[in-house]
Amino acid sequence: MNKLACESLSQKPGVPLRAAFPVFKREYASGKICYLDSAASALTHQFAIDGMNHYYTQQSCNVHRGIYRASEEATSQYESVRASTAKWLAAAEQDVIFTSGTTAGINLAARAVLRGMQKRGEQIKGRIVWITELDHHASYVTWHMLADEYGLDLRCVAVRDDGLLDLSLFKESLKERPLAISFPWASNTLGAVQDAAAICSLAKQNGVLSFVDAAQWLPHGRFDPSKVDCDFLTFSTHKIFGPTGLGVLYAPAASQRLMEPITGGGDMIRAVAWNDIKFADGPQRFEAGTPSISAVLAWGGALKFLMGLDQEACASHEAKLGSELYNMLMQQPGVRILGPEENRVSLCSFVVEGMHPHDLAQLLDQKAIAVRAGHHCTQPLHARFGVRATTRASCSIYNDLDDIERLKDGLAYARRMLA
Numbered sequence: 195m196n197k198l199a200c201e202s203l204s205q206k207p208g209v210p211l212r213a214a215f216p217v218f219k220r221e222y223a224s225g226k227i228c229y230l231d232s233a234a235s236a237l238t239h240q241f242a243i244d245g246m247n248h249y250y251t252q253q254s255c256n257v258h259r260g261i262y263r264a265s266e267e268a269t270s271q272y273e274s275v276r277a278s279t280a281k282w283l284a285a286a287e288q289d290v291i292f293t294s295g296t297t298a299g300i301n302l303a304a305r306a307v308l309r310g311m312q313k314r315g316e317q318i319k320g321r322i323v324w325i326t327e328l329d330h331h332a333s334y335v336t337w338h339m340l341a342d343e344y345g346l347d348l349r350c351v352a353v354r355d356d357g358l359l360d361l362s363l364f365k366e367s368l369k370e371r372p373l374a375i376s377f378p379w380a381s382n383t384l385g386a387v388q389d390a391a392a393i394c395s396l397a398k399q400n401g402v403l404s405f406v407d408a409a410q411w412l413p414h415g416r417f418d419p420s421k422v423d424c425d426f427l428t429f430s431t432h433k434i435f436g437p438t439g440l441g442v443l444y445a446p447a448a449s450q451r452l453m454e455p456i457t458g459g460g461d462m463i464r465a466v467a468w469n470d471i472k473f474a475d476g477p478q479r480f481e482a483g484t485p486s487i488s489a490v491l492a493w494g495g496a497l498k499f500l501m502g503l504d505q506e507a508c509a510s511h512e513a514k515l516g517s518e519l520y521n522m523l524m525q526q527p528g529v530r531i532l533g534p535e536e537n538r539v540s541l542c543s544f545v546v547e548g549m550h551p552h553d554l555a556q557l558l559d560q561k562a563i564a565v566r567a568g569h570h571c572t573q574p575l576h577a578r579f580g581v582r583a584t585t586r587a588s589c590s591i592y593n594d595l596d597d598i599e600r601l602k603d604g605l606a607y608a609r610r611m612l613a
C-alpha cells in the first residue's frame with residue numbers, strides 16, 4: 195500500500211503532524227496507538243492544551259466581572275475566541291452561543307424556542323416536528339421528551355439505503371405547517387452526508403425551523419450560513435481537536451429572537467429587581483453562570499490550528515482514507531458495512547459475521563487499535579438496519595494508510611482468536 199502522507203498536512207515543514215498530538219507519544223505494550231475513534235472524540239491538539247494551560251497558569255480567574263488585569267485579560271481572550279469561532283463559521287460574533295456540547299446545544303435551542311412560543315401564547319400542542327432515523331440520541335431523545343412535555347406531533351424522516359433522507363413525507367406535510375425539522379448533517383453511524391443546504395432552504399421557504407446537528411460534519415468540512423441557511427446549528431469542540439465540555443450553538447439574531455432563556459443565573463442579565471428582571475442581549479442571554487473558561491481558551495488554541503490548515507488538502511486526505519477503509523473492509527470475509535459507499539465522511543460502522551462488536555473491539559485493543567463498539571447512540575438507526583450493534587472505525591487528518599493496514603491485521607488476529 196502506498197504511504198498516504200498525513201505529514202504533508204503539518205503546519206511546520208519538517209515537523210510531523212502527529213507531533214502536535216501528544217497522545218501519539220504514549221507507548222502501549224503492543225506499540226503506539228492506532229486511533230480510529232475520532233468520531234467519538236478527536237485527539238486534542240497541543241495548541242488546545244497550551245490554551246488551557248495558559249489560562250490556568252496565568253489567569254485562573256473568572257470572566258466578565260473582575261476589575262483587575264488577570265480577569266480583564268481572561269475576559270478579552272474568552273471573547274476573542276467567540277470572535278474566532280464566528281470567523282471560522284463565517285457568522286457574526288453575536289450568533290455564537292457557548293454551550294457544553296452538541297447535546298446541550300440541541301436541548302437549549304429546542305427548549306428555548308418552545309418556551310418562547312409559550313410566552314408569546316402561540317399554539318404548540320399538535321404542531322408537527324420532524325426528526326430522522328439518522329438522529330443521534332442527543333436529538334432523538336430530546337425531541338421525544340419535548341413532544342411528551344408540549345404535546346408535539348413528532349414524526350420521523352426515514353433513511354434510504356443510500357444513506358440519504360427520504361423527504362417525501364416531510365414535503366407532503368408542508369401544507370400542515372410543521373414547526374421544525376431536526377437532522378444530522380453527517381451521520382455518526384452511516385457516515386452519510388446530507389444535502390444540508392437543500393433541506394434548510396426547503397424548510398426556510400416553507401416557514402419550518404431547521405435544527406442542524408453538525409457534530410459529525412464540522413470535523414471534516416466547513417459551514418457557511420450564506421449557503422446553508424439554517425436557523426440553528428450545533429457542534430462539540432472535542433470532535434474537532436479541542437476540549438471536552440464545550441460546544442457551540444449557532445443561532446443568528448432572528449433565531450435568538452424566537453428563544454426565551456431556559457436557565458437563569460448570573461451573567462445572563464442586564465438588571466434584576468424584585469419584580470422586574472431584564473435579560474442581557476445577545477449570546478450572554480443564554481450563557482447563565484460561570485462558563486467553561488478554560489475550555490473556551492483551549493478551543494481558541496484548536497481554532498488557531500484549524501484556521502492554519504489547508505482545507506482542500508485535508509478533505510482529499512480524508513476522502514482517500516475513507517475509501518481505503520471502506521474498500522479494505524469490503525474485502526474481508528463476512529463483513530457488512532452499514533450505509534452508502536460514496537458520499538460519506540471517513541468512518542465505517544460494520545458487522546463481522548460470527549463476531550460480536552464488543553469482542554472484536556477488545557481484541558483490537560490488545561493490538562493498541564482503538565475503535566468504537568456498540569450502538570453509537572443511534573439505536574433506532576441500528577434497528578432500521580436490522581442490527582443491535584456495530585464496530586465503528588473513524589479517521590481524522592492524523593490517520594494514515596498504516597492505520598488501515600493495522601486494522602486489517604487486527605481483524606485477521608481477531609478472526610484467529612475467535613476461530
Ligand SMILES: Cc1ncc(COP(=O)(O)O)c(C=O)c1O
Pocket residue numbers: 233234294295296297298330332333378380381382407409410430
Ligand atoms: C451526530 C452527533 N450528534 C450529537 C452528538 C453528541 O455530542 P456530545 O456528546 O458532544 O454532546 C454526537 C456525539 O457523538 C454525534 O455524533
